Amino acid sequence: MQTPDDTYWPRTRTLMFTMLGLWFFFSFFINFFVTSLNKIVIFGFPLGFYMAAQGSLIAFVVMLFWFAKAQDKIDRECGVAEDD
Amino acid sequence: MSAESSSATKGGDFVSNLGKVYGIYTGGFLAFVVLLAILEQMGVPNRIIGYLFVFFTLAVYALIGIMSRTMQVSEYYVAGRRVPAIYNGMATGADWMSAASFIGMAGSLYLLGYDGLAFVLGWTGGYVLVAILVAPFLRKFGAYTVPDFMSARFGGNLARFLAIIVLLCCSFTYVVAQIYGTGIIASRFLGMSFEMAVYVGLAGILVCSMLGGMRAVTWTQVAQYIVLIVAYLTPVVILSAQKFGLPIPQLTYGMALQEIGNLEQSMRASGLAPATMKEHVAPFTSYSPLNFFALILCLMVGTASLPHVLMRYFTTPSVREARNSVAWSLLFIFLLYFTAPAYAAFSKLEVYQNVIGQPLANLPAWIFTYGKLELVKVCGANAVDVQAIITACGNIANQGGLLRLQDLAINTDTIVISTPEIAGLPYVIAGLVAAGGLAAALSTADGLLLAIANALSHDIYYKMIDPNAPTQRRLVVARVLLLIVAVLAAFTASTRPADILAMVSWAFSLAAAGNFPALVLGVWWKRANAYGAVAGMIAGFGITLFYLVVSRYYPELGATSFGMTSLLNPITGAPIVDVAKALADPATANAVLASKVGWFNINNISSAIFGMPVGFAVMVIVSLMTPAPSREMQEMVEEIRRPRGGVMMKEKAA
Numbered sequence: 147m148q149t150p151d152d153t154y155w156p157r158t159r160t161l162m163f164t165m166l167g168l169w170f171f172f173s174f175f176i177n178f179f180v181t182s183l184n185k186i187v188i189f190g191f192p193l194g195f196y197m198a199a200q201g202s203l204i205a206f207v208v209m210l211f212w213f214a215k216a217q218d219k220i221d222r223e224c225g226v227a228e229d230d
Numbered sequence: 231m232s233a234e235s236s237s238a239t240k241g242g243d244f245v246s247n248l249g250k251v252y253g254i255y256t257g258g259f260l261a262f263v264v265l266l267a268i269l270e271q272m273g274v275p276n277r278i279i280g281y282l283f284v285f286f287t288l289a290v291y292a293l294i295g296i297m298s299r300t301m302q303v304s305e306y307y308v309a310g311r312r313v314p315a316i317y318n319g320m321a322t323g324a325d326w327m328s329a330a331s332f333i334g335m336a337g338s339l340y341l342l343g344y345d346g347l348a349f350v351l352g353w354t355g356g357y358v359l360v361a362i363l364v365a366p367f368l369r370k371f372g373a374y375t376v377p378d379f380m381s382a383r384f385g386g387n388l389a390r391f392l393a394i395i396v397l398l399c400c401s402f403t404y405v406v407a408q409i410y411g412t413g414i415i416a417s418r419f420l421g422m423s424f425e426m427a428v429y430v431g432l433a434g435i436l437v438c439s440m441l442g443g444m445r446a447v448t449w450t451q452v453a454q455y456i457v458l459i460v461a462y463l464t465p466v467v468i469l470s471a472q473k474f475g476l477p478i479p480q481l482t483y484g485m486a487l488q489e490i491g492n493l494e495q496s497m498r499a500s501g502l503a504p505a506t507m508k509e510h511v512a513p514f515t516s517y518s519p520l521n522f523f524a525l526i527l528c529l530m531v532g533t534a535s536l537p538h539v540l541m542r543y544f545t546t547p548s549v550r551e552a553r554n555s556v557a558w559s560l561l562f563i564f565l566l567y568f569t570a571p572a573y574a575a576f577s578k579l580e581v582y583q584n585v586i587g588q589p590l591a592n593l594p595a596w597i598f599t600y601g602k603l604e605l606v607k608v609c610g611a612n613a614v615d616v617q618a619i620i621t622a623c624g625n626i627a628n629q630g631g632l633l634r635l636q637d638l639a640i641n642t643d644t645i646v647i648s649t650p651e652i653a654g655l656p657y658v659i660a661g662l663v664a665a666g667g668l669a670a671a672l673s674t675a676d677g678l679l680l681a682i683a684n685a686l687s688h689d690i691y692y693k694m695i696d697p698n699a700p701t702q703r704r705l706v707v708a709r710v711l712l713l714i715v716a717v718l719a720a721f722t723a724s725t726r727p728a729d730i731l732a733m734v735s736w737a738f739s740l741a742a743a744g745n746f747p748a749l750v751l752g753v754w755w756k757r758a759n760a761y762g763a764v765a766g767m768i769a770g771f772g773i774t775l776f777y778l779v780v781s782r783y784y785p786e787l788g789a790t791s792f793g794m795t796s797l798l799n800p801i802t803g804a805p806i807v808d809v810a811k812a813l814a815d816p817a818t819a820n821a822v823l824a825s826k827v828g829w830f831n832i833n834n835i836s837s838a839i840f841g842m843p844v845g846f847a848v849m850v851i852v853s854l855m856t857p858a859p860s861r862e863m864q865e866m867v868e869e870i871r872r873p874r875g876g877v878m879m880k881e882k883a884a
Contacts, residue, residue, distance in 0.1 A: 155871060162362045162754075169358040173351060173530065174523055180344070180513045190484030195511040198347035199571040200480065203354050207564050210361050210557035217366075218550055226872040228548045 154224035161220065165213055172202040172209075245312050252317075255290075256456050262286060267658040276657045280420050283661040284668060287457055288430075291450045291672065292437040298449050299441035303701055306443030306708060307374040307684060309545040311877075313448055318551075319558025321451035322542045324458060324673035326353075326563055328404075329411025330734065332458060332670035335567075337642025339574035343508055345516040346574070348525045350567050352738075354560060355526070356533025361556035364534055365543040367753040367870050369552040372877025373544065375681070376537040376745065377689045382879065383752040384763040385863070387694055392767045394685050396744035397537045399775070400737035401678045402719065404538075407734045408675035409435070409723040412668060418603060418647070419664035425724045432720040434668075435675045440709055443684075447676045448545060454669035455562060461666020462566050462646075466573050469653040473579075479572035486575040487511060493582040502587050503635040506801075510578060517833070518800040524836035531842060532738025535745035538674075538681035549873035577645045580652050586635050590620050593633065596651045605641040608633065679719070683712035735835050736778055743841025744771035747849050755853075756867045762853030770845020777828070777837040785823035789813060794827040 176183075180194030188196065221227035244251070266279050304310055313321070331353070339346040373379040377397060381390030412431030417424045438450040470479035473486075490510050497503040508515040514522060533539060542559075546552040584594055590608075593616075600606045601613025609629065611622035623629045623637060646667075650659040687708035692699055699707070723730070747766050751758040780788040788794035789809050796805035812822040825834055832839055858864075869878055 158871070165358060165362045169355060169362075173355045173526060177351070177523075177526075178519075184511060184513075187488075188484070189481065190486070190488040192487070192511045194513065195344055195347075195487070196484075198344065198351055200568050202351060203564050203568050206355050206358055207557070207561050209358060210560055211554075213361060214550075214553040214557050217553060221550070221873055226874045228550060228873050228875075 154220065154226055157220045157224070158217065161213070161216055165209060168205070168209055172197075172205045176202065245314065248314065248317055252452060252456065255453060256460075259457065259460070263658065263662060266661065267656060270656055270658050276661075277421065279657055280661045280664060283665045284416065284420060287665045287669065288434050290453060291434065294450045294453055295438040295440075295442055295446040298446035300443065300445050301702070301705060303704060305445045306705055307544075307688065308541075309443075309445040309448045311545055312547055313545040315546060315551045315554035316558050317452050318448070318542060318546050318555040319560075319562050320455040321448045322539065322555070322559035323562035323566075324451040324455035324669065325542055325677035326539060326559070326674070327458065327566055327670050328674040328734075329408055329415070329667060329671035331566065331570075332462060332667050333411070333415070333643050333646050336570045336573035336577070337640075337645040339571050340577055340640070340645050341642060342516045343510040344513045345522060347571070348517065348522050349529065350570065352526045352529025353533060354564060354567055356530035357556055357560040357563070359530060359534035360539070360543075361553055363750050363754070365540060365556055366549045366552045366873070368540060368749075369543050369546060370549045370873055370877065371870050372879040374541075374688050374879075375684050376540055376749075377685055378693070378879070379752070380748060380763070381689075381693070383863075383866070384748065384758075385760040385859075389748070389760060389763055389767070390689055390693065392764060392771075393745065393748075394689055396740065396767070396771055397681065397685050399744075400536060400741045401538060401682050402715075403730060403733040404737050405675050405678040405682065405715075405719045406722045406727070407730050408671045408678065409720050410726070410730055411671040412675070413723060414643070415664055415667045415671065419661070424726070428720050428724045431668075431672065431675075432716055434672050435679060436713065436716055438672070439676050439680055440712060443705075443708065444541075444545060444680060447680055451673045451676065454673040458666040458669040458673070459562070459565055461662045461669070463569060464662060465649045465653060465655060465659055466569060466576065468655060468659075469576055469649060470572070472653060473576070479576070480568055483572040483575040486572075486579045490575065490578050490582060493579075497582065497586060497635060500587070501634075502632065507635060510575070514800055516800060518798065518831060520831065521800070521833050521836060524832060524839040528739050528742055528836045528838040528842075531742035531746050531838065532740075535741040535749060536737065537685070537741075537745075538677040541681055541684070542677070573645055573649060577649065577652070581638070581640070585638065586633055588633055589631060590623055590633060591616050593619075594652075596648050599651060600641075600644050600648055605644045605647075607639040609637045610639075675719075679712060679716055682715050683708060686711045686715070736837075739774050739778065739836065739838035739841065740771065742838035743774035743845050746842060747845040751846070751849055751853075753867070753870060755850075756864045757853055757858055758849065759853045759856055759859045759863075761856040762849040762851075765852040766845045766849025769848040770841040772841075773844050774837045774841030777840055778834050781828050781834040781837075782825050784820065785825075785827045786813065786816070786819040789823060789827050794829060795831075797826055797828055797833065798831050 176197050183194035183197065184192035186193040266282060270279055300306055335349060338349060368379055371379055377390045377393035380393040381387060409428055409431050413424045413428040416422050416427030416430060439447050466479045467477045470482045471477040474482035476482050494509055498505060498507060517525065543552045543555060546555050585597065597606055597613050598615060604612050606613045608619040609622035609626055611618055613619050647663060650663060691707050692704050744767055747770060748763045780792060781794060796807045796809050799806050807823060807826045809827060812819050828834060
């Protein structure tokens, strides 16, 4: 039985705040600029509209799969992961 | 611990064969759709096709429900914690996506354009908060319900009781709305009476949840997810292939958006649309920017606080799987939510191209199909036939004989329902959509009902009234309570309560203000104590409830005593109602002002924007003013944070 590494919680917290920052960026920050972004049109989609309808959603999905991996890596390196 | 593992043998076979079981099920379902399509070609009437769809899918859910019956506590409450991440993801998707998401959301996007995307963003982004802040820690803790966690972390039954109040407030109206949705779908597609449809829906829900609790609900929800996603994607994929030659609606609707933009210009130029018409992609035409972002925040935080969502993550085999499962959940939910704007765009294009500007005698047939169901109005009258609308439009000065944009009113439910007919598809696809809508309503109702009944049976009966109750009796009590709550919800739905649909959106604000600060600080701040949590929950939840109730039901009082002022028009910035004039006539003041007054121009749907910060602030301040939690409690928090070591709250050996 390994003892939990002291760095476990600080690393987990850093990851959480990184995710929270990304979450804020895609939920709010990017959409503050919808009017300017709408002037850029790709495949018919005004970019501001596209971000709220699809772009941010894709970012959320990718973020969550990445987060599950990153947190698991921290768990394993700090010896607090569950047995497989 | 024995209850957690002893059933692994029987269940283990099923769990290891999940891919095969659901593969066969999906194939069988598709074969069934094809069979019905053939029957339709052979001349079987639409009504029979519709009935076959509904009864076949209900029978399958019932079969799964009966096969998953159990008499073990951990199976009943958390499906034995053996649900793999990907299947729990599908079950969460079905649990999450309600009748409103399936039938109503595309319609809201049609009506609101860009501003409707607040719902798309809010109902997906919330899962980021679920994954990083809450779900894995609750899974590690090993509670059966959310109030269970509150009580253990915040020392005792007061916190538990408050959490139960929050849970009941946000879940009961929500489950009534689902049963109401079942009634609407069944009566519309099958011609059943609404009241009868409600009780058929009730039977469908009970048979899935009564015998097997969480275990049965989980496996039926997976089956329901498959039906609902197939049903949602099929019509719009075919429509996209027809119109743009590419069966990927999520890509092709960009072209539809372009055409919509061009048609908006030309309609305005030719006088077919008013100068004040809202452009589809223009932001902040229905909500001010502040309201738009406040709504997103409330929906997201609400998602991360709703007990029926959080409890789905109690069923995974490990903390690691719980995190993976949130990612899968969002992927499965995303499939529907990123398709909804395509439905809205295609329908709008159809309306702008083939309906607006047409002579009244020349409108497409679908207008009258849904006019007969009272879903489409032309010139203020239900579009039952050509004569009716010509008469109605004749009463409007300068109408001109061509249909103008302002003459047409489409119920939001119509968008998804009418797409098969607009695309010229056979009735079997419409039947498929009905089955999908029903799956969405039933699966959400199952999850909510279980959340309510479990709070009553586990938290109130077992933990507060009779902690020595034997397993057998606990499970009997759980089922009796489930039955009572279900019948009560169905009865409420059958009275067609007018406000119920609006009240569903309140659930998010109530959950966000009541649960979120205590859940997050309970894990992330060791110094948080029971006094802080109780005070924070009361303050946050109280202010949110106060704002909702006063602005909706007692706006006169709000305006005279609590400084509420008129909300503002998002485009012009002018007040939407003259408060002084309304107050002058006390008899009608409340009706005129309802949901039109507030603080800082915030719509009451986003009322957690007040309650949440207050909840956090009160919890922090009161915690700091009172003694720190005991050493044992702080060690417990440390333990919650470390995945290793199994669940902390163990079922006593049965």
